[in-house]
Every structure is written in C-alpha cells, then in structure tokens.
Amino acid sequence: MFEVRDEETIIAQCTPSGSGAIALLRVSGENALEIAQKFAVLPHKKFFRDLPSHTIHYGQIIDESNHTIDHVLFLLMRAPQTFTGQNTIEITCHNNPFIIAAIINQAIKHGARIAQRGEFTKRAFLNKKIDITQAEAINELIHAHTEQALKKSLTQLEGSFSHWINKIEEKLLHALSLCEASFEFVEEDVNFDQQIKLSIHAVIQDIVHIEKEYDHQQQIKEGIRIALIGSVNAGKSALFNKLIKTERAIVTEIAGTTRDVIEAGIYRNQSYITFVDTAGLRETEEKIEQEGIKRSFKEAEKADIILLIIDSSQKLSQLEENLYNSLIKQYQPKVIPIASKIDLSQQNNFIPDALKVSALTNQGIDTLEQKIKEKMNALLNNYTAPYLLNQRQFKLLEQLKKPLKHIAKMTHETIEHELLSIHLRDALELLTELSGKSLSDRSIDDIFKNFCVGK
Numbered sequence: 207m208f209e210v211r212d213e214e215t216i217i218a219q220c221t222p223s224g225s226g227a228i229a230l231l232r233v234s235g236e237n238a239l240e241i242a243q244k245f246a247v248l249p250h251k252k253f254f255r256d257l258p259s260h261t262i263h264y265g266q267i268i269d270e271s272n273h274t275i276d277h278v279l280f281l282l283m284r285a286p287q288t289f290t291g292q293n294t295i296e297i298t299c300h301n302n303p304f305i306i307a308a309i310i311n312q313a314i315k316h317g318a319r320i321a322q323r324g325e326f327t328k329r330a331f332l333n334k335k336i337d338i339t340q341a342e343a344i345n346e347l348i349h350a351h352t353e354q355a356l357k358k359s360l361t362q363l364e365g366s367f368s369h370w371i372n373k374i375e376e377k378l379l380h381a382l383s384l385c386e387a388s389f390e391f392v393e394e395d396v397n398f399d400q401q402i403k404l405s406i407h408a409v410i411q412d413i414v415h416i417e418k419e420y421d422h423q424q425q426i427k428e429g430i431r432i433a434l435i436g437s438v439n440a441g442k443s444a445l446f447n448k449l450i451k452t453e454r455a456i457v458t459e460i461a462g463t464t465r466d467v468i469e470a471g472i473y474r475n476q477s478y479i480t481f482v483d484t485a486g487l488r489e490t491e492e493k494i495e496q497e498g499i500k501r502s503f504k505e506a507e508k509a510d511i512i513l514l515i516i517d518s519s520q521k522l523s524q525l526e527e528n529l530y531n532s533l534i535k536q537y538q539p540k541v542i543p544i545a546s547k548i549d550l551s552q553q554n555n556f557i558p559d560a561l562k563v564s565a566l567t568n569q570g571i572d573t574l575e576q577k578i579k580e581k582m583n584a585l586l587n588n589y590t591a592p593y594l595l596n597q598r599q600f601k602l603l604e605q606l607k608k609p610l611k612h613i614a615k616m617t618h619e620t621i622e623h624e625l626l627s628i629h630l631r632d633a634l635e636l637l638t639e640l641s642g643k644s645l646s647d648r649s650i651d652d653i654f655k656n657f658c659v660g661k
C-alpha cells in the first residue's frame with residue numbers, strides 16, 4: 207500500500223541495473239535540491255539554489271568524509287516544469303552498482319527515501335501533469351513487445367485514449383442533459399427522445415467496437431506466439447531450432463523426444479515472437495508423454511499462428527490423418543501447413559499446397575520465414591484503435607456495458623427520463639473512473655503497483 211507523502215523526497219535508479227557505461231538516478235520532491243546539495247560539489251562552489259532551472263552541471267558526489275564517490279552530471283529542474291511536477295535533480299553517474307548504492311545511501315542519509323514502484327509517475331498523475339491513461343501508457347511504453355504496441359502507447363501518452371473517453375463522456379452528458387430537460391419541460395410538448403437514443407447508440411457502438419478488438423490488442427502488446435504442432439518425429443524440434451537459430455531443443459530419431467513445451471523468445475520483424483516447440487502427437491500409454499501431448503493441444507489453442515508439421519517422408523496413418531484434419535478444421539485461419547523433410551523421398555502429399563521445407567538442407571526456410579512475416583503483419587496491422595487497453599480499462603469497459611444495456615433497453619420503450627438519468631449517471635461515474643478523474647486512492651495504488659521502481 208502506498209504511503210502518499212507527496213512532499214517527501216524520493217530517489218531511485220531509472221536505468222536498468224546491469225552493464226552499460228552510465229546510469230541515471232532521479233531525486234524528486236520538495237527538498238530535492240537541498241538534499242542533493244548535501245552530497246554534491248559543483249565547480250566554483252556553486253549551489254543548486256542559485257542556478258537556473260533546466261540546466262546541466264558537471265560535479266562530484268561526495269560522502270560524509272568528503273571522499274569522492276563519482277564524477278557525475280546533474281540535471282537541475284525546478285517545479286512545476288518537471289515530470290513529477292516537483293523539484294527534480296537527475297544524476298548521470300557511472301554504471302557501477304557500488305557507486306549507485308553509495309549515491310542512494312547519501313540521499314537517504316540526507317533525508318530522501320527510496321521511491322516505490324511507479325511513484326514518480328504517480329506523482330506526475332497526482333500533480334496533474336498527466337492523466338491516468340497517460341500514466342498507464344508510460345508503463346505500456348516501457349514494456350511494449352511489438353513496434354505497433356510502442357506506437358500505440360506513444361499515441362496514448364499523447365492523450366488518444368483520454369480523447370476517446372472525453373468523446374464518449376460528451377455523448378453521455380449530452381443524453382443526460384436532454385433527459386433532464388425532458389422531465390423539466392414535461393408540461394411543454396417537447397420531446398428529445400430521438401436525440402437521446404442517437405447519442406446512446408453511438409456510445410454503445412464505440413464500446414462494442416473496442417471490446418471486439420481486445421484480443422487483438424493483447425497480441426499487439428505481448429507479441430506473437432507461434433507453436434509447432436504435429437505428430438511424433440515430424441521434425442518439429444529441428445525446425446524450431448532453425449527458426450530460432452539456436453540448437454535449443456533436442457533432436458533425435460527417437461519418436462517422443464520432446465516431452466514438454468519449450469519456448470524461445472526472439473525479436474524479429476519489429477516484434478517479439480515466442481516460438482513454441484511441443485511434444486509430438488500420438489496415442490500413448492506413457493503418463494509423462496500423455497501430459498506433454500495435453501499441453502501440445504493447449505498450445506495449439508493459445509497460439510496466434512500454428513506451424514502444422516507433416517512429415518513428407520513417411521506414410522501417414524489413418525490416426526495421423528484424422529488428427530491433422532481435425533486441427534486444420536478447428537484452427538484453419540491460423541494454420542500454416544508444412545511438409546517437412548523434403549530432402550528425403552516423398553511418401554505423402556497430404557496437403558498439396560503445404561510449404562515444402564527441409565531443416566537439413568534449409569530448403570524452404572526463407573519462404574517459411576516470409577510466410578510467417580506476412581501472417582504476423584496481417585495479425586498486427588488490421589487494427590484501428592489508436593490506443594491499447596490494459597486489464598483495468600478493459601474491466602471498466604465491461605462494467606460500463608451494464609448500465610448501457612439498461613439504457614439501451616429503455617430507449618426501445620417510452621423513455622422514463624428520471625430512471626434513464628440515474629443509469630446515465632452510473633455510466634458517467636464509471637467513465638470518469640476510466641479516465642482517473644474520480645479514482646479512489648485504493649485503485650490508484652493498484653495501478654501504480656505494476657510499475658517498476660524508477661518510473
């Protein structure tokens with residue numbers, strides 16, 4: 207739970223720990239300048255308090271015995287023109303864990319405390335520098351797994367989602383004002399019902415549209431999952447290794463070599479792709495293998511793209527044919543059929559237009575990669591909303607459908623304006639929660655909990 211003491215000065219490392227030449231630490235809060243001054247030495251004995259805002263200064267960090275900890279750059283930024291809306295000093299130091307720990311220690315000794323997860327962004331939100339959907343967009347931006355997700359988080363950061371909420375809010379407010387006017391002017395013979403219905407239906411359409419795209423949004427966000435599925439010994443693992451360009455999975459002539467799901471994530475085509483090798487499908491009494499096969503079916507379900515591997519060098523049993531047919535029937539749009547081991551003599555031509563591939567000679571691998579790319583682009587590109595929803599936003603939109611359903615039903619009948627007005631107010635309440643305008647402290651905490659320290 208967040209202890210919001212907004213005036214406290216906080217410090218955290220903003221760059222990831224690990225290798226790299228430099229690291230960035232951010233100190234933010236009312237007393238950021240005074241606290242930083244206690245462990246900073248600037249040339250010509252200058253003080254932060256006398257220096258103009260938004261200026262960079264070379265200097266040193268010293269400990270209490272005046273020993274130099276590091277030579278650094280200080281970026282001095284005064285409130286309110288800062289990310290958090292508070293006084294801020296950013297310290298660019300050398301990226302060494304001992305240096306970073308020593309600087310943080312100095313800051314703590316002089317009155318700062320370590321920032322909690324997402325606390326910088328939370329302050330930006332509380333100080334009205336950004337709204338809640340923009341704050342969430344920052345989190346999405348940092349964790350974007352595809353180029354598309356990155357672009358959409360950026361537009362969301364620029365306010366695209368807030369803009370969408372505002373538009374819906376306007377339509378609902380319009381309906382509400384007409385509704386209230388209707389029962390105010392009940393004596394006179396004015397009727398706004400048609401306009402009310404139009405406004406409400408427009409809102410419902412907007413929400414249904416965005417919900418339909420939610421699964422797609424998840425894909426954009428998390429990257430694409432590509433599973434290799436097929437019967438035992440079909441050459442799945444050999445092809446998996448080829449695609450990830452590493453000998454990750456064990457390849458042997460023994461049927462049933464792969465027992466469990468093996469995943470490998472790579473960046474390709476501006477996206478994060480998770481390739482998934484699975485246990486070969488066959489009838490078996492063996493417990494571990496059975497469990498593996500169960501998982502293979504689950505992976506087929508979960509995958510965005512299935513590479514269905516059919517060994518062209520073997521005659522297929524009736525059981526195998528049935529299995530392949532049922533997988534194709536169930537998952538047609540996401541299946542790429544592949545005839546494997548094409549370097550050997552062909553014993554079946556089960557799917558005539560399957561992509562002919564050999565993991566041994568590399569025949570067809572380029573074409574397969576091209577095909578995967580096309581399928582990925584098709585998945586990622588035909589998506590129109592300029593923003594991405596997260597779980598919280600999606601749940602709120604789901605909830606919003608409830609009052610809207612009541613409202614929609616009412617508009618089919620003669621409108622009872624007072625009742626309609628209550629439902630409209632409920633809907634507006636949920637909408638303001640979506641934009642963060644009326645968030646309770648509790649739900650604010652839930653949102654920022656998902657951030658990393660230093661954001």
Ligand SMILES: Nc1nc2c(ncn2[C@@H]2O[C@H](COP(=O)(O)OP(=O)(O)OP(=O)(O)O)[C@@H](O)[C@H]2O)c(=O)[nH]1
Nearest residue numbers: 439440441442443444458459462463464486565566
């Ligand atoms: N000639 C030839 N042999 C291949 C090719 N791909 C795989 N193999 C061989 O086929 C056998 C099975 O390959 P795997 O990749 O382990 O097959 P799998 O589908 O992962 O098998 P399971 O994990 O048991 O389901 C191995 O002996 C491979 O060397 C290929 O393109 N050409």
Ligand SMILES: [Mg+2]
Nearest residue numbers: 442443463464
């Ligand atoms: Mg295998």
